[in-house]
Amino acid sequence: MGLIFSKVLEMSMAAVLLIVAVTLLRIPLKKAPKWFMGVLWTIVALRLLVPLQVESGLGFMPDFGQVTSLVTGREALNDSSVYTSEDTVLPSSELTKNEALADGGGISKTTLDQKKGTLSYLTILWIVGMIMAFGYALYSYISIRLKTRVSIRYRSSDKVYVCDDIDTPFIFGLVKPVIYLPSGLDHDTIVNVIAHEKAHLKRMDHLRKGLGFFILTIHWFNPFVWLSYILFCRDIELACDERVISTMSTDEKKSYAESLLSCSTKKRRMMVYPVAFGEVAVGTRIRQIFNYKKPTFYLVLLLVAITGTLATCSFTRAADKVTITPYKIDVVSAPDRIRTENVEAIAEPVMARTRIEEIRWKEESEEVKVGQQAKADEIEKSTSSVPSEVKIEDNGKGASVDVKEGNTHVSVSADDLNKLTSVEPVKEVVNVTEDIVDEVTDGILIDGEIADTAVDTAFSITTDTLGLVDSILGW
Amino acid sequence: MAVEFGEVQMKFAELIWEKEPVGSGELVKLCAERFDWKKSTTYTVLKKLCDKGLFQNVEGIVTSRISKEDFYTKKSEEFVDEAFGGSLPAFLAAFTSHQQLSRKDIEEIRSIIDKIQ
Numbered sequence: 266m267g268l269i270f271s272k273v274l275e276m277s278m279a280a281v282l283l284i285v286a287v288t289l290l291r292i293p294l295k296k297a298p299k300w301f302m303g304v305l306w307t308i309v310a311l312r313l314l315v316p317l318q319v320e321s322g323l324g325f326m327p328d329f330g331q332v333t334s335l336v337t338g339r340e341a342l343n344d345s346s347v348y349t350s351e352d353t354v355l356p357s358s359e360l361t362k363n364e365a366l367a368d369g370g371g372i373s374k375t376t377l378d379q380k381k382g383t384l385s386y387l388t389i390l391w392i393v394g395m396i397m398a399f400g401y402a403l404y405s406y407i408s409i410r411l412k413t414r415v416s417i418r419y420r421s422s423d424k425v426y427v428c429d430d431i432d433t434p435f436i437f438g439l440v441k442p443v444i445y446l447p448s449g450l451d452h453d454t455i456v457n458v459i460a461h462e463k464a465h466l467k468r469m470d471h472l473r474k475g476l477g478f479f480i481l482t483i484h485w486f487n488p489f490v491w492l493s494y495i496l497f498c499r500d501i502e503l504a505c506d507e508r509v510i511s512t513m514s515t516d517e518k519k520s521y522a523e524s525l526l527s528c529s530t531k532k533r534r535m536m537v538y539p540v541a542f543g544e545v546a547v548g549t550r551i552r553q554i555f556n557y558k559k560p561t562f563y564l565v566l567l568l569v570a571i572t573g574t575l576a577t578c579s580f581t582r583a584a585d586k587v588t589i590t591p592y593k594i595d596v597v598s599a600p601d602r603i604r605t606e607n608v609e610a611i612a613e614p615v616m617a618r619t620r621i622e623e624i625r626w627k628e629e630s631e632e633v634k635v636g637q638q639a640k641a642d643e644i645e646k647s648t649s650s651v652p653s654e655v656k657i658e659d660n661g662k663g664a665s666v667d668v669k670e671g672n673t674h675v676s677v678s679a680d681d682l683n684k685l686t687s688v689e690p691v692k693e694v695v696n697v698t699e700d701i702v703d704e705v706t707d708g709i710l711i712d713g714e715i716a717d718t719a720v721d722t723a724f725s726i727t728t729d730t731l732g733l734v735d736s737i738l739g740w
Numbered sequence: 741m742a743v744e745f746g747e748v749q750m751k752f753a754e755l756i757w758e759k760e761p762v763g764s765g766e767l768v769k770l771c772a773e774r775f776d777w778k779k780s781t782t783y784t785v786l787k788k789l790c791d792k793g794l795f796q797n798v799e800g801i802v803t804s805r806i807s808k809e810d811f812y813t814k815k816s817e818e819f820v821d822e823a824f825g826g827s828l829p830a831f832l833a834a835f836t837s838h839q840q841l842s843r844k845d846i847e848e849i850r851s852i853i854d855k856i857q
Contacts, residue, residue: 412780414777414778414784415748415777415781415785416748416775417748417751417775417785418775418776419776426749427747427748428746429747429749448747448748449746449747540792599777
């Protein structure tokens with residue numbers, strides 16, 4: 266459950282920027298066809314429901330997975346090797362090892378416990394909120410069900426019922442939706458209301474709204490999702506009006522506007538399920554009715570472009586950006602990302618130290634471009650993955666090196682071995698690792714650039730990913 | 741009679757006026773046929789109308805306490821009272837300003853007035 270929660274948290278965070286963008290887009294898109302807002306809200310809904318992010322240079326989103334792991338401590342929880350790697354980086358001195366355990370290990374253990382506590386506490390809170398939202402929906406459903414029991418068919422129509430105990434027309438039911446009209450409406454209003462509700466049914470708005478509420482239930486802790494739900498309900502009504510009036514004459518529009526007004530004057534409680542008639546923003550809706558124009562070709566083109574951009578950006582994240590997190594070692598311990606080239610990198614520790622300084626300085630002055638960041642990320646891993654144990658075996662034909670770091674094993678070819686053995690600054694390695702341990706304990710981030718080979722590989726991989734994503738998206 | 745009746749309740753009331761005196765079990769059957777109502781629904785509405793003083797359910801037989809004619813008379817009086825301050829001429833003037841009275845309508849109204857005189 267905690268894992269699901271952190272995924273939800275991740276999606277919620279990733280959606281915030283998108284929601285802000287869509288909300289702002291509503292202003293210039295005032296004159297655009299209203300059904301288009303439905304398309305934009307669909308992207309938002311997908312972003313909130315689908316836990317997927319494609320890595321690409323097109324994306325501007327940070328990797329929220331790492332951010333949430335900061336909050337929930339998820340990765341720290343799942344990966345115990347994180348902490349073993351911390352002390353295994355100190356191979357030479359028994360004394361320093363103990364110190365590291367006392368300082369670094371001790372602190373991270375308590376923070377681990379704290380994070381574990383916070384995670385379960387937040388998860389429980391999240392579930393309680395969901396149950397409450399669901400309970401409210403159930404309460405609404407039952408009270409409407411009870412009220413609409415006493416209803417009769419309107420003129421032997423199979424989908425329209427008249428009910429005394431309701432004060433606004435609405436659609437009720439997800440599988441077999443039925444239109445309910447309050448009693449006492451005049452003939453013109455009934456005609457307009459039925460036209461409106463039938464348009465809702467054709468647009469499947471009762472399902473959309475149900476889905477919208479479901480998403481709201483999951484993301485109840487996110488005020489941005491509330492904002493989108495409110496605006497989404499509003500846009501649904503506007504789009505429905507638009508559909509109804511697109512074929513109406515001016516006189517019919519007037520009659521429609523009057524019906525809207527007469528249905529909105531009565532006060533009522535907010536209900537979750539029904540797709541109502543005079544529910545929201547009646548002023549805006551009436552103005553909209555008389556402002557309706559058929560969209561031009563260029564407008565449609567612009568809308569398509571907006572949709573494409575938003576959809577692409579929100580489902581991709583920036584390729585290999587350096588994420589600043591005090592739990593840097595989490596990333597390091599991902600075994601599959603350590604490449605053979607890293608071993609070479611270790612062989613040049615003096616260079617590494619100077620470059621570490623360089624990169625950090627660059628980071629501070631914000632001069633690191635995306636490409637360089639990618640490199641820095643790669644190197645960051647190699648710097649910290651200094652092996653605890655380097656086993657070199659020469660079995661005649663081909664030499665192999667076994668690098669042990671926590672649970673990571675890296676095999677190196679004979680070529681690499683030559684490069685490795687040609688340099689022998691073992692003492693320097695120890696120095697560097699001590700530095701790292703110190704800095705990690707202080708919670709400071711280290712980034713470094715060490716070897717050009719590693720840089721090249723990292724860069725080419727990024728380009729490959731980009732090309733792949735591009736071809737998938739068809740850009 | 742300051743009590744409001746909804747369209748659904750009126751349809752139900754009309755049914756009772758039409759069939760009275762009617763057994764409550766028979767009424768349940770009728771409502772199931774006409775309105776697709778469940779037994780409990782029929783009893784709920786019946787109880788509401790009995791509470792409002794329109795009907796009574798004595799030993800399973802439903803009868804009216806106010807006849808259909810009395811009910812509508814009272815209702816129209818209330819309407820004229822409320823909308824036209826109890827003035828029948830004002831009501832007639834408002835009614836005829838938008839709707840042309842047919843020859844038949846006029847004759848009927850005249851005969852009503854003649855009867856009163």
